[in-house]
Amino acid sequence: CEDHDWSSPVLGGYVDHGLMKTHDLAKRIQPNALVTPAQPIKDLHWGQLNFLHTTDTHGWLAGHLLDENYSADYGDFADFVQKMKAKADALGVDLLLIDSGDLHDGTGFGDATTPNGRLTLPIFKKLPYDLLSIGNHELYTTEIANDTYHNFAPYWGGRYITSNVDFNGTGVAQPFSQRYAYWETKFGIRIMSFAFIFNFTGNSNASVVTPVGDAVKQSWFQEQVSRSDIDMFLVAGHITLRNSTEWGLIYAAIREHHPTTPIQIFGGHRHVRDAVVFDANAVGIASGRYCETVGWVSVNGLPKNVTRANSPSGNATKITQSPSAVPGVQPNRNSSLSYSRQYLDFNRYSFEFHTTTTEQTFNTSLGEGISENITSAVDSLPELTEKLGCVPASYYIDRYPITSNRSLFHYLTSVVFPAVVVAPNRTQQPRIILTNTGGFRYDLLQGPFTIDNAYQTNPYENYWMRMTAPWSVAKDLLLNMQTDKVYKRAVNETDLTETLGYVTKDDLGTDGDNIVHIPQGSASVPHYVQANVSVANASDSTLVDVYATSFFTAAAGKYLQGNTSDWIRADGNFSSFDTLPRMAQQYWSKDC
Ligand SMILES: Nc1ccn([C@@H]2O[C@H](COP(=O)(O)O)[C@@H](O)[C@H]2O)c(=O)n1
Numbered sequence: 001c002e003d004h005d006w007s008s009p010v011l012g013g014y015v016d017h018g019l020m021k022t023h024d025l026a027k028r029i030q031p032n033a034l035v036t037p038a039q040p041i042k043d044l045h046w047g048q049l050n051f052l053h054t055t056d057t058h059g060w061l062a063g064h065l066l067d068e069n070y071s072a073d074y075g076d077f078a079d080f081v082q083k084m085k086a087k088a089d090a091l092g093v094d095l096l097l098i099d100s101g102d103l104h105d106g107t108g109f110g111d112a113t114t115p116n117g118r119l120t121l122p123i124f125k126k127l128p129y130d131l132l133s134i135g136n137h138e139l140y141t142t143e144i145a146n147d148t149y150h151n152f153a154p155y156w157g158g159r160y161i162t163s164n165v166d167f168n169g170t171g172v173a174q175p176f177s178q179r180y181a182y183w184e185t186k187f188g189i190r191i192m193s194f195a196f197i198f199n200f201t202g203n204s205n206a207s208v209v210t211p212v213g214d215a216v217k218q219s220w221f222q223e224q225v226s227r228s229d230i231d232m233f234l235v236a237g238h239i240t241l242r243n244s245t246e247w248g249l250i251y252a253a254i255r256e257h258h259p260t261t262p263i264q265i266f267g268g269h270r271h272v273r274d275a276v277v278f279d280a281n282a283v284g285i286a287s288g289r290y291c292e293t294v295g296w297v298s299v300n301g302l303p304k305n306v307t308r309a310n311s312p313s314g315n316a317t318k319i320t321q322s323p324s325a326v327p328g329v330q331p332n333r334n335s336s337l338s339y340s341r342q343y344l345d346f347n348r349y350s351f352e353f354h355t356t357t358t359e360q361t362f363n364t365s366l367g368e369g370i371s372e373n374i375t376s377a378v379d380s381l382p383e384l385t386e387k388l389g390c391v392p393a394s395y396y397i398d399r400y401p402i403t404s405n406r407s408l409f410h411y412l413t414s415v416v417f418p419a420v421v422v423a424p425n426r427t428q429q430p431r432i433i434l435t436n437t438g439g440f441r442y443d444l445l446q447g448p449f450t451i452d453n454a455y456q457t458n459p460y461e462n463y464w465m466r467m468t469a470p471w472s473v474a475k476d477l478l479l480n481m482q483t484d485k486v487y488k489r490a491v492n493e494t495d496l497t498e499t500l501g502y503v504t505k506d507d508l509g510t511d512g513d514n515i516v517h518i519p520q521g522s523a524s525v526p527h528y529v530q531a532n533v534s535v536a537n538a539s540d541s542t543l544v545d546v547y548a549t550s551f552f553t554a555a556a557g558k559y560l561q562g563n564t565s566d567w568i569r570a571d572g573n574f575s576s577f578d579t580l581p582r583m584a585q586q587y588w589s590k591d592c
């Protein structure tokens with residue numbers, strides 16, 4: 001287990017630490033404010049090769065104004081990275097910065113512009129990423145895929161890797177970006193890197209995703225993977241880390257040629273903190289979501305030919321357990337490698353602690369310039385701060401079971417959907433209203449509700465659709481959709497508790513959260529939830545209205561047969577994005 005240095009500076013007075021940014025976005029009482037007097041933070045163990053990892057940032061580059069745990073912005077992060085790179089230089093070791101994709105969809109700052117990301121991507125580009133993978137949110141729409149292909153991917157000079165994605169803009173598929181990158185680090189470690197996306201099928205026609213199992217059989221991959229001049233494989237992927245067929249295939253394809261060469265994996269997409277052991281020389285990390293987490297990995301004990309990189313003092317974990325990711329593989333007790341991993345909270349306190357700076361000495365002109373850019377970019381979108389109404393109480397995505405009146409899904413299905421999701425002139429019809437839970441992405445917090453909050457809670461313009469169907473089939477729709485193969489999300493096996501802060505258990509233990517948090521409970525969320533309106537007395541032959549969004553009407557239609565109508569728009573352009581704004585405007589108080 002890691003030997004922790006529990007240097008425990010006091011996190012009390014967190015609110016007085018000057019962490020709040022002054023962007024003129026939704027200023028209000030912070031219902032999640034950290035109230036604990038003190039929390040320990042751990043020193044980082046440095047190795048010969050070290051990594052900082054982000055994933056699923058989804059436009060949250062201005063930071064979380066309503067949650068002190070994650071209140072740093074990308075200017076602060078830029079200064080953190082710059083200082084950590086300088087520290088690595090001083091130690092004589094390498095530090096690489098990795099991102100696993102999903103830059104779009106999730107904040108007004110990112111999504112309220114044309115094209116989507118017009119203001120956020122230039123800020124993201126100011127960070128010195130060494131390896132990046134594409135995410136599904138770069139591929140849903142042709143507009144974003146075009147922008148990613150033409151403007152974003154080329155910027156990274158060969159480090160934006162798309163090992164299994166082609167661009168199809170002209171009708172002839174061609175590699176979206178480079179398929180791999182081979183380089184030698186500053187301290188002489190020879191890296192072969194790939195970056196994959198999971199077997200995604202919801203992309204627009206502008207791209208082609210090759211299933212991972214096919215991509216690793218292609219000649220370019222076989223040629224590169226069989227090279228002998230490699231000290232470490234570095235694989236980024238927009239792929240859920242745990243229980244993943246895709247990661248299993250990538251791992252096996254490398255191990256076929258390199259039985260013990262170190263493989264470092266950087267996953268994403270599932271929005272959780274997690275670390276998974278593939279074998280004693282192959283470990284993966286996933287670093288959360290929404291600029292809440294910076295993942296830290298250090299690797300020590302690289303093969304003998306890596307001579308230039310120093311080995312700083314400090315113990316890390318040797319992998320001695322049977323790997324969870326590859327059943328049947330025995331631990332390699334001869335491995336010379338040791339690891340440490342930490343999930344850093346995305347705040348100034350954490351960044352200052354690890355760079356041994358203070359509030360006065362932390363920022364440089366680099367970070368301050370980026371923070372100023374963020375402020376003026378956000379200010380250029382005044383519509384984001386328009387108050388639509390006052391959220392009556394706080395409702396959470398997964399802190400409480402969906403039966404709790406503090407669950408967002410309980411509030412949506414018992415109050416919001418019955419009130420606002422109904423076609424004009426059909427309020428008297430019995431109806432059911434379904435949503436995929438994945439469309440609602442952030443807690444709804446008590447206080448002013450702005451357009452920015454609307455993007456955060458549901459950024460998708462999926463049209464509300466309606467169909468009439470006999471109750472005999474409509475009554476089973478929710479159950480059928482929960483097990484529908486097409487839209488099912490992988491269930492996270494990590495015992496992760498979302499609380500005032502995250503409490504993570506992964507393959508390396510329970511010491512991954514760099515700042516220790518207080519658990520407040522967590523709940524699993526089904527794939528779909530449903531509101532029932534006036535169906536209590538329905539018999540099998542009763543015709544009911546079924547409401548679903550255009551994101552999953554094709555899947556839902558399979559389970560609705562009999563005397564059905566076709567799906568039609570429920571109410572013009574009324575979409576999933578519009579649902580909470582309509583509720584705010586029609587039903588919530590304006591006084592907050
Ligand atoms: N038009 C869309 C697109 C996606 N979703 C939901 O988002 C989930 C994917 O988001 P990740 O950040 O996890 O990649 C997807 O599973 C859907 O639930 C949507 O509702 N509408």
Ligand SMILES: [Zn+2]
Pocket residue numbers: 056058102269270271
């Ligand atoms: Zn994501």
Ligand SMILES: [Zn+2]
Pocket residue numbers: 102135136137238268269270
């Ligand atoms: Zn994703």
